Amino acid sequence: MQRLRHRHLIAALAVSLLAATPASAESLYIETGRLIDGVSNDVRTGQCITVQNERITAIARCGPAPDGATRLDWSAFTVLPGLIDLHTHLADLGQSADLAAPIKASPAETALVGARNARVTLNAGFTSVRDVGTYRGLTDVTLRNAIERGDVPGPRMWVAGAYITIPKGGGELNGVVPHEQLPPDMRLGVAATPAEAAARTTFLLDHGADFIKTIATGAVLAIGTEPGAVELGVDYLRAVVAVAHARGKKVTAHAHGAEGIKNAINAGVDSIEHASLADEEALQLARARGTWLAMDIYNGTYIDEVGTKEGWPAEYLRKNRETTDAQRVAFRRAVELGVNIGYATDAGVYPHGMNARQFANMIKYGMTPMQAIQSATGRAAIEMGRSDIGAIAPGRFADMVAVKADPLADITVLEKIDHVMKGGVMVR
Template sequence: MRRLRQRHLIALLAATLAASSASAQTLYVETGRLIDGVTDTVRTGQCVTVEAERIKAVAPCGKTPDGATRLDWSGLTVLPGLIDLHTHLADLGQSADLAAPIKASPAETALVGARNARVTLNAGFTSVRDVGTYRGLTDVTLRNAIDRGDVPGPRMWVAGAYLTIPKGGGELNGVVPNEELPADMRLGVAATPEEAAAKTAYLLDHGADFIKTIATGAVLAIGTEPGAPELTVEQLRAIVKVAHARGKRVTAHAHGAIGIQNAINAGVDSIEHASLADEATLQLAKKRGTWLAMDIYNGDYIDDVGTKEGWPEEYLRKNRETTDAQRTAFRRAVELGINIGFATDAGVYPHGLNARQFAYMVRYGMTPMQAIQAATGHASVEMGRADIGAIVPGRFADMVAVKADPIADIRALEQIDHVMKGGVIVR
């Protein structure tokens, strides 16, 4: 047993040293087909020079630069590292057990999050926006651990907690009286605009990168209805005022049309779900330039697996009432040219399956290139990041490679062959 432990430690040390070495060296990546994430052109014969975690140059291939290592991806399609704008890495995942989040300690939740992060990175998602956890600030802990190099995972931008009304769609309802929930499960609960502003400041002071609000009821929350508004316009405006004053963005969980309109009128930057958006609501989003993050894959997963596993009938009913409506709204949003980012709600289904949504986005109106850009260049714009999402000089050297051509078959992205994050080959 001692020898096994020694061999494991030696292998772990070797992998650590290899990663450190790889991050310091210059790479010259020869691509077969190159999709840069910002233009519609698929280029061939291009080489990407990577130096100090960043892309230094993209140009027709030639002689390997002095001191660089040539990486042969000439038989592959190379794309920017993928971005998922709606994940829940720092949480346990959805199940039939309503009490699961309270049964797990913050430490256990963070360890589960570390596993989720590794799986997500291996699936080709090198950046994620993590939009809330029941155990408040666990996502901050996970992000910091990834940034330090303690655990492998994507770049994370985190919300810290849900900003929600008491007993609203961001609370763990139906387990114990909400007032008896642990304090870290109610960090974002606010009953007034003043409380909403104070909770916003608290989360930003404690490491949140952006703010996630709950503007309507939720599908996967007991006692709330997706079409019903929750946070008021006044509360939402108070949140937006504090966040924007600090240069931070605000997104709103909102299914129903009134709740979506409330959030847009309050000045939020993006809408999660938008399941019941009507024509007037979509036109308002287009007029204001509000981004939509619509998780149009997981409705099928909830209906299938949730039914088999005995999830609450309330969940299943609300999922049936929103799934087809959301896909209709998505198709119309594409037709209108509304800003749409790739967002899956990973955690409702197992992490690592994020790329299954691409086929749904194509089925409901996008071209394969539009779907890819929604998860690369366009996603980086929604996040306000100029350092990820594209294979252009100056950005982080986050890239994925696949054998098949995703423009011909978007499902190719469900089987990523190679992943690079910051110039380090992950797989």
């Protein structure tokens, strides 16, 4: 069985390598039907986009194509920036009923699974992701680097390297073996003191992390932790923030409970993941400080339906029920208050490639279709501190998607993207 699985992994790698390196980007002149640029509320028609050397160089009324440029006819489509998901777990196995799955898979197998996840995500129209942690520490760095080299196809990745978490906290693999028996690469971010948290932050940044992910409260999908319980306190979080910000890197905090959310904001983190039990004070504080919320408001439905069917741990299902509706109430209130909200799904808990399913929930719970689209384009780029993605504008990467229907009339059309382009190269 092991030998057969090894052959399957080698075959999967071969397929990925064959599909990895697209033709070199050429000079393009793209004729659009409707154009949503990701930053304005305008929908323009009759616009043509000039692309050279992976980047957009001009947008103007259509006319003759520039010399040497290939004309691409997308006049029957709505064209948008490539989508951005701010909360994914590409470099991991995905959620299941088997608590031990992450430790059963070697780092090599985990990386191969990550390559598959990356390809599926890109084909779904998500050309950039923030990957917010993996049990196998630094596997996400390896995957990001492979994509950047062109070894495997995938979205642009910004990665956390590992979780900064207390021992036995929400970022640990709990309930499988004694923690001291876990492989070292599964405990790269475990910190028992603020000084250790600072040291772990330095280690991860030195080894390729683009930002830092902290676990400020317990988790839904971790044995023995409670979402409302504080784990990394303010002193830990401040130690992490001081190191990361001194190096120009952002910090995000996994935080379900209101107290943990407020601790994280007061410590200076840049964004909050989940924010499920945010109270009015926490939301007002986030608005006042400009802190971003990354709220995965589709995820609870999937966990309840599929997790129940597949026999996920009862503790997971109970905690999911206790947070799902509360999170959606908090999301609606955050929209009303004008809190910064980016598009974040927790893909990996549910299958990669289904990232766009959350759009419909964002509209159901208070956003307009344009707000939802911008949360996954221009607004998401702002949260990441990027000025090279997230918009169809001169100087940005030519990352674009095209759909035949109008997503402002029916947002679910984004669940099946017709065409994807990354850096001026057609993905499909």
